[in-house]
Amino acid sequence: KSEIHEEITCNYYSMDFNIDDIRETYTFSQACQETVPQAIKCFLESTSFEDSIRTAISLGGDSDTIAAITGAIAHGYYGVPKSIEEEGLAYLDEELRRIYDEWTVFICSRYNSEISLIHNSKQASIIIFPDHEKLKASIEKLRVELSMLVLERDELLYVECKNIEMAYMLELGGLEYKAYELHCTLLRLKRKVELIQARKNRQEKVIISKIEEILDLEFVQYQKKLEEQIDKMNAAIDRSNMEALSKEESREFKKLYRTIVKVLHPDINPDLSEGKIQLFHKAMEAYEHGDIKGLRIISSMVTHLELPEESKEISTRLAEEKERISKLLQSLKEEISNIKFNYPYTMKPFIQSSEKIEERKEELKERINQVEKSLMVYKAKIEEMLR
Incomplete structure (x- = not known):
């Protein structure tokens, strides 16, 4: 199913x-x-x-x-x-029942004939090991499930979570950046007052350039966080300008990626060459950036890796492979659950509520207003201290 x-x-x-x-x-x-x-x-x-x-x-x-x-x-x-x-x-009336019976006889005889041909062909070419066949079928089923979970995980990480973060940043990123920048400025002014007062208490000459150098060093992490916020805003703007895929292209996009995952994902196929692993990383980049042309090219380059042919010796290896994939499935399910319980996925209900977004905007505007008033007080205090 x-x-x-x-x-x-x-x-x-x-x-x-x-x-x-x-x-x-x-x-x-x-x-x-x-x-x-x-x-x-x-x-x-x-x-x-x-x-x-x-x-x-x-x-x-x-x-x-x-x-x-x-x-x-x-x-x-x-x-x-x-x-x-x-x-x-x-x-059914008599005529409909006659048609039904004739069709049943026809289709059953044709089906039985085809099954007989297939059975005879297989018997002539290979010896079937039932346990081996069951293991192969079980592993293939697990691989399909694993590829679907990889697709779900990557859809969450590279599409849905990024879209959630983009929507959040476009709606509130500007105000949040401004609020945080003003907060950092206020903290810096407060620290500046402390440094000036300390020099005055020691009756030292207040050299503003020296104080600014100290502040630059102390506030490196704040500045770094501001730059990270700018990077997020730029990424959100860039993503919003990406060409959206049509409904048909979106279906093809997911199908191409899942096909590539089944063939090139290192967890599903642990014996890949370095070149194929690099090709898979290229596919991940194409998926993350919505590059359907890139996925088409990569998909055309790969073919499905077959399970080994029947032999008694290989059964142990197949059993180990089944256990390995089963563990990967559990790990992937936990990873997907973790994504759904953390930022930015947890913001999904928030960005879908225009009411909550407006409330948050008003909170940020009020915070900005309060910080701006405090900034005026500290700027005036510094001017007075330097007279």
Whole structure:
């Protein structure tokens, strides 16, 4: 099901919702794009043919349509329980039942013929080790899951989190920079007063240039943080000026990257050459910068790395590979969770609320106003001390 979910998400519909989340608001729609995604989701969340139908009907609205679509999908995956099939066929009239029976005979004979050819061909060329085959299938499934999690992690790091930070900086970055700059200026003036007063107490000559040199050294970290804030603002502006991908390009973009990840990611393929590892780093850079042309070029250069052929000796290696990938999966899940519980992802609800943004703007403006008043007081005090 993970592969089905991935294929649908990359090429057809967004699957970033749960049935329980849409149950209260779901209503009838004649458009396929407003019924098919929900039907697919009913199937993906199901545990059996019957469960998928029950889930679809529970949504209400166009329950007959969505149940029919869900049933067709579930039929292909689970098959139909014999009792349900017999009950359904009982509703067909004589002519429809004849057509159904003729089609069943035709399709079954064709299917059995093809299976027989495939089976005979395999028997003639290789010896199948059942445990080996199960391990290979299991590892391939884990690799697919791992590549999807890598895509999710990188989508969070290089796209969603950067977009969140960009939106935050464009809305509030200017005011926050100004507030922090004034705060640093105020701290510097306070320290300047202390240094001047200390020299006066010792009856030393006050040389402002010397005091400024001391302040420059003491406030290096503050200045560094201001420069970092400027860099963030510039990055946000640059990102906002990037050419946005169309919906179709966005799907292709994710699919290209996931294909590259499956072939070139060092965690999935630990025996890569240095050249292929460098190529993967180029792919990461292209992904981070939304460079679909770069990903197309890299994707055209790589082919999928096959699992080793059957042999009894290789089974141990496959078992070790399965364990290695399983550990990577757990680590990646923890990393994704960590991203979602930290800045900037935690700012996502904030930037989606115009009310909260306006409140924050007013807070910053008020803080700036208060600091500016304090600055005037300290500047006047310094002038008085130097008379």
